[in-house]
Structure formats: C-alpha cells, structure tokens
Amino acid sequence: MxxxxxxxxxxxxxxxxxxxxxxxxxxxxxxxxxxxxxxxxxxxxxxxxxxxxxxxxxxxxxxxxxxxxxxxxxxxxxxxxxxxxxxxxxxxxxxxxxxxxxxRIPNVPLDDVPVGADENDNVEVRKHGEPKRANWAREHFEIGEALGQMDFERAAKLSGARFTVLSGQLARLERALGQFMLDLHTQEHGYTEVQPPLLVRDDAMFGTGQLPKFSEDLFRAGDDHWLIPTAEVSLTNLVREEILDGEKLPLRFTALTPCFRSEAGSAGRDTRGMLRQHQFYKVELVSITDAESAIDEHERMTACAEAVLKKLDLPFRTMVLCTGDMGFGARKTYDLEVWLPGQNAYREISSCSVCGDFQGRRMNARYRVAGEKQTRFVHTLNGSGTAVGRALIAVLENYQNEDGSVTIPSALKPYMGGLEKIEALED
Known part of the structure; x- marks a missing residue:
C-alpha cells in the first residue's frame, strides 16, 4: 500500500x-x-x-x-x-x-524499469548456456506419457482440468528437484527453511497484496481461510504487526510448498501438460530487509535463483519486466526464462521482485534503527527459487534422449539414488 x-x-x-x-x-x-x-x-x-x-x-x-x-x-x-x-x-x-x-493501487515502478505495455516489451539482461535444438525434441507431456509416468486422464477423473498425476521415477524426480533447491538455498545461500501453513486468513492475503483485488485468482477454503497461491504469503507475513531490530536484517526465509491458483485469467493458455496448473510445488525465497539494502538484496536473490538453473545446467535468460508486465506489488522484477527444446522457446521458471515498503505498510511490519525514535516499515522481496514443476518440465525437455529416455542431471543423482536415466516402464 x-x-x-x-x-x-x-x-x-x-x-x-x-x-x-x-x-x-x-x-x-x-x-x-x-x-x-x-x-x-x-x-x-x-x-x-x-x-x-x-x-x-x-x-x-x-x-x-x-x-x-x-x-x-x-x-x-x-x-x-x-x-x-x-x-x-x-x-x-x-x-x-x-x-x-x-x-487497490499498484506499487510505483523504480526509475530504471523499462516502460512498456506487456511481455513483448521486457528487456533481456543476460543469457546463460546454449539452447539445445533437435528436430526430434518432444514436449514434456509427450515424454512423460511415453514413459508411462505422467497421467492427465486419471488426474482429470479425480480433479478436472489442469491437474497431473506423476508416478514412479518422475514422481521421485519432482521430489528430488524440491529437495535439491532447498538444500542449495539453506546450505549455500543462507536462507532459513520454514514449513509454513498452507491455509491463511484474509489479513495475510491482504498483507502481500492478493486481496482485495485478486480474489478470483485464489481458492477459498471455508469462510475463514484461503489456500496459498505461493509461500510468499506465509513467509512474508511471519513479520506482520512486529517491530524488528534493524541490526538483525535481512531475514531470509525459504519454503517448499504446494501452491494453489485458479488461473482465472489464463483460459485457453497452456492447456496441455504441466506448465499452468491449479496445484504445483514451488520453492519460495523471501527477504525482509531495510530501505538501504533492498536493491542489493534483489540482485542477490536473483543470483540465488539463477544458481539453481546453472547447477542443473539448464540454458536460461534473465529478463527485466517492463512496467506493464510487472506484478501488482512489485517495484522491479527479474524473470528467469528457461529454454524448452520441445517448445523451441524460453518460458518463465522464476520471478524475483523487490516491493519496497508496499507490503510492510499493509502488514504494519516495521524495524527500529539504532538512535532513531521513529520506526520504519520493512522492505520486502520475494522470488521463486524455483518453480519445481517447471523445473521438472525443463529437465525432461533438455535431458531427453532420442530413444525416449531422460538422463538424470548430475546435480540430482544423489537425490535419485544414483540413477543414471529414466526409461519407459515395461508392460
């Protein structure tokens, strides 16, 4: 606010x-x-x-x-x-x-954010890795179904459209990705792991800007709770209505949680496969900091998300979003777009935003500076570190082999019991 x-x-x-x-x-x-x-x-x-x-x-x-x-x-x-x-x-x-x-008023963009109308006006900042291209490359849902371990029909019987059932080694691969990301962010990047609630009240959704304007994008759970669309809601609200010691900032939190989104504004988009689901796993990064450190923290958080893709050896590019494509609460946002050979295109896998005191004011979360009588509102940042389902998609498409098998990235082998590749189930 x-x-x-x-x-x-x-x-x-x-x-x-x-x-x-x-x-x-x-x-x-x-x-x-x-x-x-x-x-x-x-x-x-x-x-x-x-x-x-x-x-x-x-x-x-x-x-x-x-x-x-x-x-x-x-x-x-x-x-x-x-x-x-x-x-x-x-x-x-x-x-x-x-x-x-x-x-209902969105945040004010920083001066260095490019002015534009939509995603076509976003600006590439840097690129990592060489995109893989092969005329035999298939999309992730074709790979998963051929392996016999990705089932959309059974998911539809259970829950309707935009749900997936993973089984066997693909289910294990998704779990491995989440654990790998958590270990990286806690052991190398200094984030504190949190296991937060998946159900939150109105004031928590208000605090991070989902309410009142974006209720149609959410899933209501009874009269008093909402299912979280991202762990950003739970993690950021950990400091709501508190006064923090400025000398102990920044606070850095991470969590691996399911996320739930209605995708109300995405009718007809990415209807095939796992790219846009009502339920998905994501590793979230949240920083609570002061006004002076926020911009540097944004660069640091983005680098932490990039490190995930680098260790998985996935080609990607980093984009700065234009004013017309930024989220409601953001002052500046970097999107990481991973290369998908099956689509022959880059697709978003992480979004890292600096929000200024926009959320701090909504949460009444403040910090005290030594020697100052007045408190200040905290500055908040959030980012995907990264979306686990989309990372699974990227691994399937970038590590697919012409015979239909999928090679396990080196970084994930310890989490997969040393398995070298995933192959089709035998009848």
Missing part, C-alpha cells in the same frame, strides 16, 4: 507511475477522499472539545448549586454525544473507503 502522505505531496508522480503501468490516474480521487477524511476529523475533534468543555461546565454548575444550569448542560452534552457517535461512525466509513481505494 502506498503512503497517503507521499501521494498528497506527489500526486503527479503517482499518476505518471500508473500511466506507465497502463492504468488510469487515481490521485484526484484519493486526494478528495483524503481531504474529506481530514475535514471530518477536524469536525470530530471540535465536537469532542465542545463536549469536554460542557462536561467541565456541568461540574462547575453543580459545585455552585445551580442545578437548573447543570440539567440544561447535561441535555446539551447528551445531544452532542449522540451527534459525536454518528460522526465517529462516519469517520470510520470514510477511513474504510480511503483505505480500500489505496489497497
């Missing part, structure tokens, strides 16, 4: 930022609500002062024995009290309206 004080002082900057994102200007509406709130608070304060003064006058009248004046003042206080209650209700309504409007 953006600071209304900043908007008050920089209305043109807000509208220019929204224009870069392809959104309509909002400053006039927000400032009108803010002004109404401030005027009403002034009116409320004046009414409270009148009531307090009248209450004191009652005491004086009683002390002087003027009961008639005291009763007259009591009637006035009673009327003012009723009016005050109405004004307090109105003040809460104005606050709710302003806060709801602020909650």
């Amino acid at each position: 953006l600071d209304i004080k900043w908007i008050r002082e920089n209305p043109q900057a807000l509208d220019e930022a929204l224009k870069k994102r392809g959104a309509d200007p909002e400053s006039a509406k927000l400032l009108a609500l803010d002004e109404a709130r401030r005027q009403h608070l002034t009116k409320l304060q004046e009414a409270q002062e009148r009531r307090n003064a009248a209450s004191k006058d009652i005491g004086k009248a009683m002390a002087s024995g003027d009961k008639e004046l005291a009763e007259k003042l009591k009637r006035r206080v009673s009327l003012e009290k009723a009016e005050l209650q109405l004004n307090e209700t109105k003040a809460r309504d104005i606050d709710l309206e302003l806060n709801d409007a602020l909650a």
Whole structure:
C-alpha cells in the first residue's frame, strides 16, 4: 500500500507511475477522499472539545448549586454525544473507503524499469548456456506419457482440468528437484527453511497484496481461510504487526510448498501438460530487509535463483519486466526464462521482485534503527527459487534422449539414488 502522505505531496508522480503501468490516474480521487477524511476529523475533534468543555461546565454548575444550569448542560452534552457517535461512525466509513481505494493501487515502478505495455516489451539482461535444438525434441507431456509416468486422464477423473498425476521415477524426480533447491538455498545461500501453513486468513492475503483485488485468482477454503497461491504469503507475513531490530536484517526465509491458483485469467493458455496448473510445488525465497539494502538484496536473490538453473545446467535468460508486465506489488522484477527444446522457446521458471515498503505498510511490519525514535516499515522481496514443476518440465525437455529416455542431471543423482536415466516402464 502506498503512503497517503507521499501521494498528497506527489500526486503527479503517482499518476505518471500508473500511466506507465497502463492504468488510469487515481490521485484526484484519493486526494478528495483524503481531504474529506481530514475535514471530518477536524469536525470530530471540535465536537469532542465542545463536549469536554460542557462536561467541565456541568461540574462547575453543580459545585455552585445551580442545578437548573447543570440539567440544561447535561441535555446539551447528551445531544452532542449522540451527534459525536454518528460522526465517529462516519469517520470510520470514510477511513474504510480511503483505505480500500489505496489497497487497490499498484506499487510505483523504480526509475530504471523499462516502460512498456506487456511481455513483448521486457528487456533481456543476460543469457546463460546454449539452447539445445533437435528436430526430434518432444514436449514434456509427450515424454512423460511415453514413459508411462505422467497421467492427465486419471488426474482429470479425480480433479478436472489442469491437474497431473506423476508416478514412479518422475514422481521421485519432482521430489528430488524440491529437495535439491532447498538444500542449495539453506546450505549455500543462507536462507532459513520454514514449513509454513498452507491455509491463511484474509489479513495475510491482504498483507502481500492478493486481496482485495485478486480474489478470483485464489481458492477459498471455508469462510475463514484461503489456500496459498505461493509461500510468499506465509513467509512474508511471519513479520506482520512486529517491530524488528534493524541490526538483525535481512531475514531470509525459504519454503517448499504446494501452491494453489485458479488461473482465472489464463483460459485457453497452456492447456496441455504441466506448465499452468491449479496445484504445483514451488520453492519460495523471501527477504525482509531495510530501505538501504533492498536493491542489493534483489540482485542477490536473483543470483540465488539463477544458481539453481546453472547447477542443473539448464540454458536460461534473465529478463527485466517492463512496467506493464510487472506484478501488482512489485517495484522491479527479474524473470528467469528457461529454454524448452520441445517448445523451441524460453518460458518463465522464476520471478524475483523487490516491493519496497508496499507490503510492510499493509502488514504494519516495521524495524527500529539504532538512535532513531521513529520506526520504519520493512522492505520486502520475494522470488521463486524455483518453480519445481517447471523445473521438472525443463529437465525432461533438455535431458531427453532420442530413444525416449531422460538422463538424470548430475546435480540430482544423489537425490535419485544414483540413477543414471529414466526409461519407459515395461508392460
């Protein structure tokens, strides 16, 4: 959430930022609500002062024995009290309206983010590895089905479209990928492993920006909970409503969890295979830091995600997203796109974002700087380190052999019991 004080002082900057994102200007509406709130608070304060003064006058009248004046003042206080209650209700309504409007405004992009409309305007930052090309290369779902260990029909019987049943060595390979990523991030990159809840309440979803604007992308679980779309929600909210010691920042968390997404805005996209599922595993990276360290932490987090792909020897490129393709809460985002020979294309496998104090403000998560009286809102970052299902897709397509088998990457062999390759099940 953006600071209304900043908007008050920089209305043109807000509208220019929204224009870069392809959104309509909002400053006039927000400032009108803010002004109404401030005027009403002034009116409320004046009414409270009148009531307090009248209450004191009652005491004086009683002390002087003027009961008639005291009763007259009591009637006035009673009327003012009723009016005050109405004004307090109105003040809460104005606050709710302003806060709801602020909650729907996306974050302001950093100055170095390229301006653009959509993914076609993203900019390549660097590239790693040489894309593999073969005219016999097949897509992951063709490989998995031929191996007899990837079943979409049975998954559809259980749950409908956009679900997969993995079995045998493919199920083990997905598990191996998740464990490999967790070990890398905890042992080499300094992240603390967390096993967080998969069900969270409204305020946690609000804290990271999924609510109120993106409820259709989520799965509701009863009246009080949501299934997490990413462990970012659980991990980032670990510090909600807390005041942290600034000297102990950054905090770095990682988790391997299932994620659940309705894919409401993706009708007709990637309907074949595992690329876009309602349920999938992902290793998430979250950093909680201060204002001064956030940009460097973003570069560090992106490098941690890149290290996963480098150790798996998967060709990829790093893209900086343009203003029109960034997520709601991001100020700047790097996407890692892995090469898929079966599609003959790069596809996203990780997204790493720096969010400034946008989420910290929504969570009321702050930190204290030594020698300063005032606290500051934490700065947050999140990234995929990486999407496990998409890593499985990338391994299948990049390590496929012409005979239909799949070679196990060296980095994963310890997690696969030394297995060299996955071959089709015998009838």
